[in-house]
Amino acid sequence: MTQQILVLPGDGIGPEIVTEAVKVLDALRDRHGLDITTVEGLVGGAAYEAEGHPLPEETLQMARESNAVLLGAVGGPQWEALDRPLRPEQGLLGLRSELELFANLRPAILYPQLAEASTLKPEVVAGLDIIIVRELTGGIYFGQPRGVRTNAAGEREGYNTFVYSESEIRRIGRVAFETARRRGGRLCSVDKANVLEATELWRQVITELHAEYPDVELSHMYVDNAAMQLVREPKQFDVVVTSNMFGDILSDAAAQLTGSIGMLPSASLNADGTGMYEPIHGSAPDIAGQGAANPLATILSVAMMLRHSLGAPALADAVEAAVGRVLDGGLRTPDIHYAGTTRATTAEMGDAVVAEL
Numbered sequence: 001m002t003q004q005i006l007v008l009p010g011d012g013i014g015p016e017i018v019t020e021a022v023k024v025l026d027a028l029r030d031r032h033g034l035d036i037t038t039v040e041g042l043v044g045g046a047a048y049e050a051e052g053h054p055l056p057e058e059t060l061q062m063a064r065e066s067n068a069v070l071l072g073a074v075g076g077p078q079w080e081a082l083d084r085p086l087r088p089e090q091g092l093l094g095l096r097s098e099l100e101l102f103a104n105l106r107p108a109i110l111y112p113q114l115a116e117a118s119t120l121k122p123e124v125v126a127g128l129d130i131i132i133v134r135e136l137t138g139g140i141y142f143g144q145p146r147g148v149r150t151n152a153a154g155e156r157e158g159y160n161t162f163v164y165s166e167s168e169i170r171r172i173g174r175v176a177f178e179t180a181r182r183r184g185g186r187l188c189s190v191d192k193a194n195v196l197e198a199t200e201l202w203r204q205v206i207t208e209l210h211a212e213y214p215d216v217e218l219s220h221m222y223v224d225n226a227a228m229q230l231v232r233e234p235k236q237f238d239v240v241v242t243s244n245m246f247g248d249i250l251s252d253a254a255a256q257l258t259g260s261i262g263m264l265p266s267a268s269l270n271a272d273g274t275g276m277y278e279p280i281h282g283s284a285p286d287i288a289g290q291g292a293a294n295p296l297a298t299i300l301s302v303a304m305m306l307r308h309s310l311g312a313p314a315l316a317d318a319v320e321a322a323v324g325r326v327l328d329g330g331l332r333t334p335d336i337h338y339a340g341t342t343r344a345t346t347a348e349m350g351d352a353v354v355a356e357l
């Protein structure tokens with residue numbers, strides 16, 4: 001059956017990088033028999049300008065009818081003064097909650113061809129290939145009650161609620177164990193079980209779930225230690241699973257280990273395998289419209305889409321291998337360019353990947 005992909009270019013460099021990723025999808029359809037059709041929609045600032053809302057009902061409806069969503073990036077300085085419900089970023093949050101995208105997968109890979117561009121010691125990061133599985137729809141970012149109030153002493157106090165149900169922990173745990181099973185077979189669950197009851201339950205439920213995945217080696221780590229270990233010896237990890245806030249922080253730290261924001265993809269999945277795929281970077285308004293954006297994070301997000309939503313793992317491998325060969329050939333957008341390599345535009349990079357497919 002033909003699978004539908006909703007393409008949401010968004011703002012800033014979004015349209016430029018998504019154009020290159022769609023070239024890759026088109027090539028897979030035309031040359032490799034991938035049975036897909038693409039539809040395009042508005043989100044973020046672009047949607048606000050056209051429809052007065054960052055997430056128009058029409059976009060939401062197309063998202064519900066699609067097997068996967070490919071997103072560029074949203075936001076920009078021109079919309080920063082808008083009220084909260086109209087901000088471009090609300091478009092993203094709305095899609096996450098509407099589609100119940102509870103599992104956020106963020107690989108942090110250091111490409112050997114880019115090792116020279118990294119500012120970290122080679123022995124610490126060479127060959128780095130880890131993935132952080134972050135719970136995305138629960139925890140302290142959504143817990144009720146929350147707010148700012150006046151306390152008994154008459155001063156203002158802010159408060160949030162860190163809450164996880166057993167079923168929320170179990171479903172993210174399953175995604176993590178399955179991911180570990182497909183990869184190196186090791187899973188580290190990160191919590192603060194010594195201080196926070198919600199994460200004490202987190203540790204218990206993950207431990208119970210382990211009985212169903214005896215082939216996966218499970219370890220637990222407190223988040224403070226995990227942050228330290230991640231920068232001290234990142235290669236000790238394979239798959240890391242953690243709650244919403246801890247994952248937010250750890251995945252940005254992990255991304256920085258690779259030194260190249262333009263290279264890192266992400267997937268956000270729901271229970272049916274529908275997913276939203278996007279680069280981890282933002283809309284980069286400082287370089288928009290110059291043909292200087294690196295499209296590889298978005299193209300690698302297509303690879304994740306093939307693997308997690310479209311049931312085409314061999315094609316996912318093919319896209320990743322094609323990216324590797326393009327880097328081998330020395331082609332580089334400005335963000336990863338250094339002496340001895342060849343400078344390329346956004347479009348030249350996308351064309352090169354297509355040529356390698």
Ligand code: ATP
Pocket residue numbers: 013017074075261262280281282283284285286287292293294295297335
């Ligand atoms: P957001 O809040 O949406 O994450 P941000 O301002 O924090 O946005 P980015 O938009 O990711 O961050 O930009 C951070 C820096 O990285 C900018 O200098 C930008 O030009 C650069 N950058 C981001 N994405 C790319 C890319 N694909 N190729 C090249 N440079 C990029």
Ligand code: MG
Pocket residue numbers: 282
């Ligand atoms: Mg940012």
